[in-house]
Amino acid sequence: MERHERIARAVELSGKKNVEIAAACGVKPSAVTQWISGETKSIKPENLYALADITGFEAEWLGVGRGPERKPSESNVSMATQPSRSFRYPVISWVAAGAWAEAVEPYPAGISDTYEFSEYDSKGPAFWLKVKGDSMTAPAGQSITEGTLILVDTEVEVSPGKLVVAKLPDSNEATFKKLVSDGGRLFLKPLNPGYPIEPVDENCRIVGVVVQALQKFY
Structure with a gap:
């Protein structure tokens, strides 16, 4: 069976209309028609996985003709949407982060030998920090555990919360x-209630706002 025949069968058995398939895949209905007719010979991987998700058929079967037709069971893992752009930011030390405000250059030579990517487009100079200790590990709700990488944007507007x-x-x-x-005053509050709250005075410098957290398991 040709690929376009498998796609046509999947669409038919799913009971979905071409416009529904197109909306789920992020394409025009005419593109789905071309997939079914075989006029289009190539399909982007993200479109193929979206097609598999809405029809209930395996992407491998739709794309290359191997594997079972139907998905054997629901999965709690799905194909993540890939960001269209990514940006590279340095991973720096806590000492370097503390001295950030005094730095003449936003990225001085030798600031980092390690970089991590993010889909976040920073408003200003940004960097990653690896969380130390458990002061931001909460027993419930929002919690940032030790070892988590946090992305700090130095130009995001600072506000309570x-x-x-x-x-x-x-x-x-x-x-x-x-x-x-x-009471009209600002404080630095740890998420772990076992640590003290620090008052913010004129000598305290806010380096930046944390815009993303990334856990790495290796």
Whole structure:
């Protein structure tokens, strides 16, 4: 059976209309018609997986003719949508993050030997930090565990409720906390209730706002 015949069979048995298939795959209905007729010889992988998802057929069977026709069971894992663009940011130390505000160059030579990618397009100079300790590990709700990589954007607007990286006057290193407001004053609050809240005064410098967290399992 040719691929376009398998696609036609999948669409027919799914009971979906071409416009529904097109909407799920992010293409025009005419493209689906071309898939079914065989006029289009190539299909992008993301379209193929979307087609498999809406029809209930295996992507491998639709694309290359191997494997079972129907998915044997529902899965709790699906194909992630791939970002159209990615950006590379350095992974720096807590000491470097603490000295960020005093740096003449946003990315001085030798600041990092390690870089990580993100689909986030930063508003200003940005960098990754690896979380140390358990001060942001909460027993419930929002929690950032030790070892998590956090992406810090130094130009995002700072406001209460956001997670921030700050430099306290009595430390050479940066600290990672939640910025909160109480009685008209600002505080740096850890998510772990076992750690103290730090007041924000004129000597405390907010380095940037945490815009993304990434857990790596190796």
